Amino acid sequence: xxxxxxxxxxxxxxxxxxxxxxxxxxxxxxxxxxxxxxxxxxxxxxxxxxxxxxxxxxxxxxxxxxxxxxxxxxxxxxxxxxxxxxxxxxxxxxxxxxxxxxxxxxxxxxxxxxxxxxxxxxxxxxxxxxxxxxxxxxxxxxxxxxxxxxxxxxxxxxxxxxxxxxxxxxxxxxxxxxxxxxxxxxxxxxxxxxxxxxxxxxxxxxxxxxxxxxxxxxxxxxxxxxxxxxxxxxxxxxxxxxxxxxxxxxxxxxxxxxxxxxxxxxxxxxxxxxxxxxxxxxxxxxxxxxxxxxxxxxxxxxxxxxxxxxxxxxxxxxxxxxxxxxxxxxxxxxxxxxxxxxxxxxxxxxxxxxxxxxxxxxxxxxxxxxxxxxxxxxxxxxxxxxxxxxxxxxxxxxxxxxxxxxxxxxx
Amino acid sequence: xxxxxxxxxxxxxxxxxxxxxxxxxxxxxxxxxxxxxxxxxxxxxxxxxxxxxxxxxxxxxxxxxxxxxxxxxxxxxxxxxxxxxxxxxxxxxxxxxxxxxxxxxxxxxxxxxxxxxxxxxxxxxxxxxxxxxxxxxxxxxxxxxxxxxxxxxxxxxxxxxxxxxxxxxxxxxx
Amino acid sequence: xxxxxxxxxxxxxxxxxxxxxxxxxxxxxxxxxxxxxxxxxxxxxxxxxxxxxxxxxxxxxxxxxxxxxxxxxxxxxxxxxxxxxxxxxxxxxxxxxxxxxxxxxxxxxxxxxxxxxxxxxxxxxxxxxxxxxxxxxxxxxxxxxxxxxxxxxxxxxxxxxxxxxxxxxxxx
Numbered sequence: 223x224x225x226x227x228x229x230x231x232x233x234x235x236x237x238x239x240x241x242x243x244x245x246x247x248x249x250x251x252x253x254x255x256x257x258x259x260x261x262x263x264x265x266x267x268x269x270x271x272x273x274x275x276x277x278x279x280x281x282x283x284x285x286x287x288x289x290x291x292x293x294x295x296x297x298x299x300x301x302x303x304x305x306x307x308x309x310x311x312x313x314x315x316x317x318x319x320x321x322x323x324x325x326x327x328x329x330x331x332x333x334x335x336x337x338x339x340x341x342x343x344x345x346x347x348x349x350x351x352x353x354x355x356x357x358x359x360x361x362x363x364x365x366x367x368x369x370x371x372x373x374x375x376x377x378x379x380x381x382x383x384x385x386x387x388x389x390x391x392x393x394x395x396x397x398x399x400x401x402x403x404x405x406x407x408x409x410x411x412x413x414x415x416x417x418x419x420x421x422x423x424x425x426x427x428x429x430x431x432x433x434x435x436x437x438x439x440x441x442x443x444x445x446x447x448x449x450x451x452x453x454x455x456x457x458x459x460x461x462x463x464x465x466x467x468x469x470x471x472x473x474x475x476x477x478x479x480x481x482x483x484x485x486x487x488x489x490x491x492x493x494x495x496x497x498x499x500x501x502x503x504x505x506x507x508x509x510x511x512x513x514x515x516x517x518x519x520x521x522x523x524x525x526x527x528x529x530x531x532x533x534x535x536x537x538x539x540x541x542x543x544x545x546x547x548x549x550x551x552x553x554x555x556x557x558x559x560x561x562x563x564x565x566x567x568x569x570x571x572x573x574x575x576x577x578x579x580x581x582x583x584x585x586x587x588x589x590x591x592x593x594x595x596x597x598x599x600x601x602x603x604x605x606x607x608x609x610x611x612x613x614x615x616x617x618x619x620x621x622x623x624x625x626x627x628x629x630x631x632x633x
Numbered sequence: 634x635x636x637x638x639x640x641x642x643x644x645x646x647x648x649x650x651x652x653x654x655x656x657x658x659x660x661x662x663x664x665x666x667x668x669x670x671x672x673x674x675x676x677x678x679x680x681x682x683x684x685x686x687x688x689x690x691x692x693x694x695x696x697x698x699x700x701x702x703x704x705x706x707x708x709x710x711x712x713x714x715x716x717x718x719x720x721x722x723x724x725x726x727x728x729x730x731x732x733x734x735x736x737x738x739x740x741x742x743x744x745x746x747x748x749x750x751x752x753x754x755x756x757x758x759x760x761x762x763x764x765x766x767x768x769x770x771x772x773x774x775x776x777x778x779x780x781x782x783x784x785x786x787x788x789x790x791x792x793x794x795x796x797x798x799x800x801x802x803x804x805x806x807x
Numbered sequence: 808x809x810x811x812x813x814x815x816x817x818x819x820x821x822x823x824x825x826x827x828x829x830x831x832x833x834x835x836x837x838x839x840x841x842x843x844x845x846x847x848x849x850x851x852x853x854x855x856x857x858x859x860x861x862x863x864x865x866x867x868x869x870x871x872x873x874x875x876x877x878x879x880x881x882x883x884x885x886x887x888x889x890x891x892x893x894x895x896x897x898x899x900x901x902x903x904x905x906x907x908x909x910x911x912x913x914x915x916x917x918x919x920x921x922x923x924x925x926x927x928x929x930x931x932x933x934x935x936x937x938x939x940x941x942x943x944x945x946x947x948x949x950x951x952x953x954x955x956x957x958x959x960x961x962x963x964x965x966x967x968x969x970x971x972x973x974x975x976x977x978x979x
Contacts, residue, residue: 234935280939281940281942286949286957293956451860452913452914472886473889565831576863578863590870595863603913
């Protein structure tokens with residue numbers, strides 16, 4: 223390695239400037255700035271228009287989610303995970319549910335597994351669409367935003383059909399799904415699948431060979447694979463450097479090993495490669511959703527929550543007939559279930575990278591500690607490494623290409 | 634039996650100064666480009682093609698508070714962010730209005746803890762509260778319509794009305 | 808790569824520093840002394856056969872009432888072997904301190920700052936251990952178990968008059 227990788231703090235940039243020890247200019251960007259994708263504050267050290275150093279200052283959206291979860295029962299805490307990475311609530315649900323299910327050691331019915339894969343892949347597409355729209359908007363390509371949100375609305379309509387909510391679905395619960403998929407779910411998804419590939423072509427027509435787009439993205443914000451791993455960069459940002467690491471393949475969960483899909487990778491690790499990787503990921507997600515839809519159709523109706531009555535409530539019909547079911551129902555909704563003592567860590571591939579969840583149980587109905595490995599938070603560390611020596615305008619493109627969601631950064 | 638009938642053929646309309654001023658204000662309201670959390674995504678959704686906020690003259694988001702007259706607080710306000718929100722509000726020129734979009738901005742929502750301000754009305758005076766977590770774009774548009782009606786009722790003396798709270802859940806049209 | 812191979816390698820190299828070994832639902836976690844924690848992380852990263860080059864997760868847990876009170880948990884991943892191992896190290900009051908992994912893994916920087924900010928655990932050798940999520944002048948460490956949640960009474964129609972009477976509403 224040529225020089226050691228450092229991650230500066232805002233104070234390290236501000237203090238020498240205030241003391242008058244530097245010739246460079248210190249500029250504050252954010253927390254209210256249109257291109258920071260939320261309330262991110264950046265402290266820039268500039269030499270003219272060239273970025274000498276940059277330090278993100280995060281925490282403007284610190285929500286105390288981890289602390290609040292400790293005061294809720296396991297099942298109730300699902301609602302809080304939605305609001306973390308608000309562009310991919312279902313991925314958060316899934317990660318948390320998987321971690322608690324690992325603690326409990328319960329089996330999930332196949333129909334629920336397929337639905338989970340299907341909906342998280344739709345979520346990945348919708349999240350990438352927001353990334354695409356805002357990324358293009360930052361580089362002054364207004365129309366892509368309008369196209370991308372058109373398709374996103376269709377995906378949100380599917381979520382609404384399934385759960386009644388557009389964004390904060392809380393649909394994946396511990397032990398399975400909140401309730402069964404509606405009858406017209408499969409036709410609606412198929413309708414969407416029929417149009418989506420051509421719509422992705424449409425976005426590519428607008429951007430992939432656009433000289434303005436190439437000018438702003440090719441060769442900008444380059445990071446090599448070794449530094450990317452050292453800095454903990456994950457997701458499409460890592461894969462753009464040529465490392466084919468995807469948790470869905472490496473440590474499969476929810477039955478991803480049974481789906482056929484590819485991991486798109488880049489070569490140069492620049493903004494353009496990240497763009498190409500994400501676009502290719504959307505196509506792969508469409509492929510996975512297609513396979514999952516076929517499986518759902520073949521499988522037919524079935525249970526969507528685990529049969530373990532200590533974890534999931536019995537169906538309503540049973541409660542009126544069986545005393546035992548009534549007791550289970552009562553215990554679950556008043557007290558909640560009690561996982562055994564221990565801790566579990568699960569990681570999944572969220573649209574932004576590796577989303578991890580570490581849950582500690584002390585044997586009570588409330589989690590002792592929940593920690594999320596937030597990919598956006600850790601990806602932000604590499605900003606300084608990539609931005610040094612580039613122009614301020616490149617920094618805007620760079621933030622958009624990292625695709626941070628500040629709700630997840632600050633939790 | 635007013636002047637309207639006599640002057641009707643001459644293409645003259647008479648009205649009050651208040652109505653004209655308020656009408657002008659409602660139809661060219663520039664919101665501050667300011668998103669905090671989840672609700673900001675729904676705000677973007679409201680501005681995008683499906684809901685098309687520009688039908689109401691609201692599409693021109695200004696990145697600078699100096700050019701904006703409406704602040705939509707879209708999302709939860711943390712204790713670290715609260716002084717920034719207030720500073721942005723103070724920089725906006727009069728007359729200015731605030732919409733608290735979503736439960737977190739209205740009352741803290743599900744985050745009743747050390748980090749979140751329990752309602753942005755502790756930081757800036759709010760005109761309209763929009764319920765929902767996050768509110769659908771229709772709900773935001775409804776809140777904006779309510780604000781427009783409120784602005785139409787404003788007096789030139791500058792006295793403001795009490796805040797409007799959305800008391801009943803919206804009927805969701807599918 | 809399986810748990811036993813990693814464990815045997817760890818026992819060969821930092822065997823004296825291992826305090827406890829636990830396997831729960833197929834996940835290996837090794838509790839070490841502070842010196843052993845750093846040595847194990849270095850060994851796992853640098854050994855060409857193991858290649859645990861990716862620090863996936865680092866966080867702290869407050870086990871109030873237990874000795875030692877705090878525990879720092881690090882999950883190391885080998886991208887080549889697609890395997891994960893968990894290292895744990897305890898630290899106690901009044902000055903909970905563990906060695907920093909930042910010199911080995913630059914990605915630990917933010918995660919250790921976050922742990923310091925929310926739990927008050929110090930990391931010896933960290934280049935810039937400052938608050939990251941909370942404001943610099945914040946007092947206390949909210950994720951500690953003796954820190955209150957800080958919730959306020961929720962206003963409903965039956966009690967809102969009383970709450971609004973003392974709520975500090977903002978003025979123009």
